[in-house]
Amino acid sequence: MFRKNNIIILIPLLAFMFSCTDRGYEDVNKNINEITDPKPIHLLNSAFGIFNSSSTWSTLAELSHQYAETSNQAGKYYRFDTGVWGNYKANLNLNDVINRTKDSQDETDRMTYALAKIFRAYAFQKITDCYGDVPFSEAGVIDDAGAFNVTPKYDKQEEIYTATLADLDEAIDIIGDKSLTLALGSADRVYGGDVQLWKKFANSLRLRMAMRIRFVDEAKALEVLKKVWTQPLIDSPEEAADYENFDEPGYYYYGYVGLKAETRTNASKMMVDFLKSNSDPRLYSYALPVQQGPMAGQYAGLPNGYDGGTNRDNFSYAGKVSYQKTLPTINLSYSEVCFLKAEAYLFGLGVAKNESEAQMYYAKGIETSLNFWRRPDTFVKDGAEVSEPLYSEQDVTDFMSSSAASLSGTQEEKFKMIAEQKWASLMTNWVEAYAEMRRTGYPAVKPRVVGEELSLGDTQGQWPRRAPYPDSEMLNNQENYDKASAATDGNSMTHRVWWDVR
Template sequence: MKTIYIKITALCLMLMVSFNACNTDNLAELNVDPRVASEIDPGFILAYTQLQTSGERYENWRTVMIYQSVMIQHFAALATYWVGDKYLHNDSYSAALWDRAYVNYIKDLVNLADITDPTKEGNDPSNVNYHAIARIWKVFAFQRITDIYGDVPYFDAGKGFIDQNFFPAYDPQEEIYPDLANELEIAAGLLDAAQTNPGSQDLIYGGDLDKWRKFAYSLMLRIGMRMSKVAPSLAEEYVGKAIAGGVMTSNEDICFISHTDGPAGINRNGIGEVFNWDGTNYTNDDQGVLSKTFVDWMVAGNDPRLEKLSWVRNGGEPMGLPNGYDGNTIENFDPLYTSSARRDDYSRINPLFVLRESPMVFQTYAEVEFLIAEAIERDWASGNAAEHYNAGVTAAMKQFTVYDASLEVADADIVAYLAANPYNSAEWDRILGEQYWAATLLNEYEAYANWRRTGFPVLTPVNYPGNQTNGTIPRRLRYPGAEAANNPEGYNAAVARQGLDLYTTRMWWDVE
């Protein structure tokens, strides 16, 4: 990873030279664009954008932890700056993903796809795998953005350098989603083992094109199912294409990126930087602990994952903190909470999940199995839903090993859990929704999105004083406050089409 960091630095220097050097012997050749580097190794950009998408502490702290993790009741916090489980507004926190995505990796991914496009004159056709992977990863990045905000710049986004469009229109999510699915279909078909392989420059799959193809179709399955309530025919079409194309088949296919403990920045896990474990304490932000909702659900099911996830400093049994309280009001729930020392009786997350060198997980095989079970229940796929449920639960309990081998749940514990928590087709939506929620802990983007789509698990909202939603869980985050001034045409069109820029405004696929 440090080698990649050095390569990234070298790339930046190369770009600076390319942008600023002047050849006095060729000043007359005005047809040569001086803004374009003549040769850029696409592998540098690929590695950099993968790290960028994993994210810095900035957006992982704000968008992931402070907002989504507590809204979805995986975590809870008493500090009032953790506004997510109090449904309060903080413009810079709400805007964090937008700010990082559009300023950083969206334009880089658009550029990477452009300079490796084999259909464009002057491009090297042997770079087609870089092109295909860039398109797949761009889909992943854009789905995350539109799932947070709704209508967003998409078709013309990231093209400021290419065509000087610095204020792109906001596109309807209803048009974005079908294009995301179509992009995956095209990109999966472009992957070619006979062409240049990115190898170690691909920090996710190490150039394994078969795994990239599986990820493309697994992501298509996720995208198709997200449209299940608003465009069922289109959803069924792409769910069918995804399963036929070949989705993940084991935990070996999990999409994640490895990190290292330094240097600071995108080489480190952004969530790990939020907690900043020093071997004894969380030294940067020790406010987020496991939610009572999450812990109680696991206790009720005698879930063996809880033993791996929970870390109680005082050595007691797992105990979750309720959402929606602050340092004063918590005494109304817990009269013993008269000092900060009481927090040591509550479950923090096991540090092994949130180290600075921990991997960042983007999609898992367990999620795929739960989505296939849902497709079967909807008569969109053939097979036995119970078998896919069992496979999904098993995979979810085994997937902790990507963080550390010591976190593996024993086979006997999984067998006992499945016997005590069998699949029931009459309640498939609740059962699959709850298991998906459990399996996406720390992947809060997906946990929050799938909860809004399915309504499961059933969460009890809070009604903190001064909240922005009249005591309902937010359905989206708000656009950056500066957008109304910087891109008024795009912003106003989106608001007129989608609804007021509020936390309670539902996006296209989010219907009751």
């Protein structure tokens, strides 16, 4: 994993200088230290931002029922902006890198090309899962005259999945067994330039995407899974694709600044109730005790979309552990890989059905998440300020001995257990949590009805199945927007994306 103090910082090239036509003036004003032809590897640096960004905590955090507020547009089922849309613009830099390196035989260039393909696949997996059809093939494209395409067409989600999976195949083949650490400097706060770890991430991303589409195109999913099982996956918590954050200005976890006031958002009732029902110790990291009222000192989540008059102090606020300064930005965790494997073994997807393997990976997924969230927190204990985890190793051991950690019932009931535990583990990875809830149907979100003091919003109480395209597209890319809008029932939030069929 990346460690900031051990790697030389490289500054990415941000702009080119234009030369003057007067030869003498040009010579006088030329900076002899200027880099006029940057190496492609340096152009990757700006693309790492996609690994340290997510939806704003107040949008998909609401729809995935992990946080809750009383005035949030998404939580009230009104039109909202996820903050994910802009990821497709990262394709401009990535396309530049790909074009510069696609024909090179230099080993560093080949690895740079592979990483650019991986980054692009990851960025578009996030954005298409939020919206459905989005600009892809023409996104971030510059024509022969050097003009940027500001009106890209919208590609079908199925086509985007096919193209990005092919990109991942190519990247994995290029990296092969080569052991190389790229000089990416402080930008790579995920793997520190280790191409073999990036290969594991790429293959784990293939696993995620194959499982995402298995209900809509099982043949394609199995085709991908057969490749996945031949390559190494993320195999430990240390190999997780976490973007590392530090206790220094400019290096904080992106959610810290918005939530540090401790009263900015509440813990969701759905999450709190789920954890309480299983005596799950992550409750203490995900939520704070109620400050006042009849539930003071206990844990009570706020219902998402609550539309009645209330004092939010009567409900649990979000736990401080979930937005610490140094909390890693979670992109693809080892616990997620374990849950994906558990599902594959339960149903025999690309591998033989094996209930014991399903149980083993299910338990590993839970235990990994419990250990990850057993993070030190600062609080007052016996009159003194201490910094220690809010639950103990024994709490983890006890939970792993409980019925919640053992698959039981019918195949569908076991699948429900896997899906819900995965959802609980995806705290702060809201793009993925929201996608998995739609894919699996678990945990189920009931339609809202009149009389519950819950906002019905623009969807008449139906849980949104996709993020709406931003209004800016109507102004900047109207022709293509109109086509995409028509294909989604007028940019409806209840229109299901391609793989959402359960």
